[in-house]
Amino acid sequence: MSLKNYEFSLPTSIFFGEGISKETGKKARELGATKVLLVADKGVIGAGLTAPVEESLKREGIPYTVYDQIVPNPRDYHCEEGYRLAKKEGVDCLVAVGGGSSMDTAKVIGTLLTHGKAVQDWCGFQLLEREVTPLIAIPTTAGTGSEVTPFAVVTDTKTHVKLNIFDPKAAAKTALVDPTVLLRLPSHIMAATGVDAMTHAVESYTCKLANPHTEAYSLYAIDLISKNLRKAVAHPDLESCTGMMLGSTIAGIAFGYSDVGAVHCIAEALGGRYDTPHGVACAVGLPAVTEFNIPADPEKHAELAKALGVNISGMSSEAAAMAGVEELRKLCKDVGIPKLRDIRGVNPKDFPSIAEAAEKNVSTPSNPREVSAKDFLFLINKIYNED
Ligand SMILES: [Fe+2]
Numbered sequence: 001m002s003l004k005n006y007e008f009s010l011p012t013s014i015f016f017g018e019g020i021s022k023e024t025g026k027k028a029r030e031l032g033a034t035k036v037l038l039v040a041d042k043g044v045i046g047a048g049l050t051a052p053v054e055e056s057l058k059r060e061g062i063p064y065t066v067y068d069q070i071v072p073n074p075r076d077y078h079c080e081e082g083y084r085l086a087k088k089e090g091v092d093c094l095v096a097v098g099g100g101s102s103m104d105t106a107k108v109i110g111t112l113l114t115h116g117k118a119v120q121d122w123c124g125f126q127l128l129e130r131e132v133t134p135l136i137a138i139p140t141t142a143g144t145g146s147e148v149t150p151f152a153v154v155t156d157t158k159t160h161v162k163l164n165i166f167d168p169k170a171a172a173k174t175a176l177v178d179p180t181v182l183l184r185l186p187s188h189i190m191a192a193t194g195v196d197a198m199t200h201a202v203e204s205y206t207c208k209l210a211n212p213h214t215e216a217y218s219l220y221a222i223d224l225i226s227k228n229l230r231k232a233v234a235h236p237d238l239e240s241c242t243g244m245m246l247g248s249t250i251a252g253i254a255f256g257y258s259d260v261g262a263v264h265c266i267a268e269a270l271g272g273r274y275d276t277p278h279g280v281a282c283a284v285g286l287p288a289v290t291e292f293n294i295p296a297d298p299e300k301h302a303e304l305a306k307a308l309g310v311n312i313s314g315m316s317s318e319a320a321a322m323a324g325v326e327e328l329r330k331l332c333k334d335v336g337i338p339k340l341r342d343i344r345g346v347n348p349k350d351f352p353s354i355a356e357a358a359e360k361n362v363s364t365p366s367n368p369r370e371v372s373a374k375d376f377l378f379l380i381n382k383i384y385n386e387d
Helices: 020-030 042-046 051-059 076-089 100-115 179-184 187-206 212-234 238-256 262-274 278-296 298-307 317-334 348-360 373-385
Strands: 013-016 036-039 064-067 093-098 135-139 151-156 161-166 174-177
Touching: 013 020, 013 238, 020 051, 020 093, 020 135, 020 174, 036 051, 036 076, 036 100, 051 093, 064 076, 076 100, 076 151, 093 100, 100 135, 100 151, 100 161, 135 238, 151 262, 161 262, 174 238, 179 238, 187 212, 187 238, 187 262, 187 278, 187 298, 187 317, 212 238, 212 298, 212 317, 262 278, 262 348, 262 373, 278 298, 278 317, 278 373, 298 317, 348 373
Parallel strands: 013 174, 036 064, 036 093, 093 135, 135 174
Antiparallel strands: 151 161
């Protein structure tokens, strides 16, 4: 076995278990918090998911302020608004409760608190000069893995391009991961976020930046998600929700410390243009892009099929890989992912510019097969015309 040199380290401590968010106050105290900004959207607050967090902060005597202007595909100006509030209140610790939007917004607020300037000034690979304000991340969906990833993705509202801060200094210091929060999640959100997690697992496994450590995380996440997503969507119970929450966090580590590929390049371009929920934007492209990538490494794609639960014995690598693609297609269909052409606002006239935006994505070079703007246009049209 020959290997290129690589590094694997995690800046986030993970605490997993039922009711773990009750530990927030204690963990904030350990991080030296004297004033907390609690970042959560109104839906999460209304569903009572911040209540144990707030009680825990009160129990520890740590004052907090709430910032609740969180939207899907978070905007640059919301991050700046949250930053101004945090600065005014003298915040020295952030707690994010929610999906990727809340956690990513909190990472950007922490970056602005410690670095100043604008979001755009810190977008890129490892540009941060120091650790950002400590963040405790508490996911309420099994999707983004943002509680363990070293990046934040927000939308530049002037250019409609996704901005990406990639730096372990921006990662959460602590992740409190409670599977029971998924029990009451609406099924269409479980489906979309769950396929996003599957996409992280698949793309991190096949991408050019994968290494043996991330591959191990990827394969286990693929196994967990493929065994639990259908059940978690149709009839969620503690077992399937535990499998999904573990799968999502483990996939987060896998892609956070390798990369994603062309599925995410297309998804982020679609999200920037149409505000498509990220999980849906990933799900529509996952089977077709995986099929496109098979020639880059048929054997690895056959292993992917095996992790998806496909019996590949007696098959050639190419046939096994194609069976894996069909399994992904079936999974997306079974959990009710809509077709690209049925998504509100999608217009083929926009596809050339979406393909160009996808090609400019920082993850394009990581895709296992070289992919040009022309290839992206071919793929987007293929996805749009799929039955
Ligand atoms: Fe994603």
